[in-house]
Each structure stands twice: as structure tokens, then as C-alpha cells.
Amino acid sequence: MNPLQLRDTIVGHIYDNWSSTEVAWPNKSYTPSPDTDWIKLIIRNGFSADLEIGRDGADLNACTVIIDVFTPVNSGNRNGLVHAEGIRALFYALDVDDVTFEAMEINEYGENEGFYQTRCSFSTKVIYYPG
DSSP, X not given: OOHHHHHHHHHHHHHHHOOSSEEXXXXXXXXXXXXXXXXXXXXXXXXXXXXXXXXXXXXXXXXXXXXXXXXXXXXXXXXXXXXXHHHHHHHHXXXXXXXXXXXXXXXXXXXXXXXXXXXEEEEEEEEXXXX
């Protein structure tokens, strides 16, 4: 699985399995209403390393997946944490090809433009065999 296929796997898994909130997809216009819970997906490509010598040798590719959960401000922090746990569960037992999904980190960031933000983040690693 190459980095583009890894990205498509993550996006597709959310698309096919997440229905708890609206999703602000990357590079798509989205304006949430003030009373809406929603999530935002960010994928940051990470390092690549050669594992084997040669053009067709294995590579190790990594990325960080960030899913920000937004809940209306002054609604408490519990609902954001409930959604974060749902996201953690969504990826916890995911087993796809040569992908390793690391443990998820959940952090409460607080108010952000009228919403309360909770960040879910985890790293992925995939062994890629070109050609």
C-alpha cells in the first residue's frame, strides 16, 4: 500500500463507518451551524525510509491522522469525549494489509471559534513494496 492508498483507506473507513456527526472533509466547503457536533479530518504525511536496497525494495511510510471533534461551546466537554471514544473504537481494531495503527491520543483543546475542540490523533505506518 502506497501513501495515496493509505490516505484513501483512512478516508474511506471514516466515510463508510462514521455517522455520529457531520464531517468537514479536506478541501470541501463546510460551514457548521452553531448547535452542531462535527469532526474535521487532517492527514499529515510523515517520514519515508528505505527498508531494502534497490528500486523494488520495501519502503516504510508513515503519516499522522488527526481528527478534531467540535461540539457547541458551553455544552460541556462530555459529548466531545464520547465522539472521541467512538473515533478511537473506529480505528482500534482496524486491520488493513500492512498498515500498523498506533494507539490514539485524545486531548481537549478548549474553545475554538464558537466550538469546544477535542483532538484525536494517531500515527500509522505501512510497509510498501513498489512495483
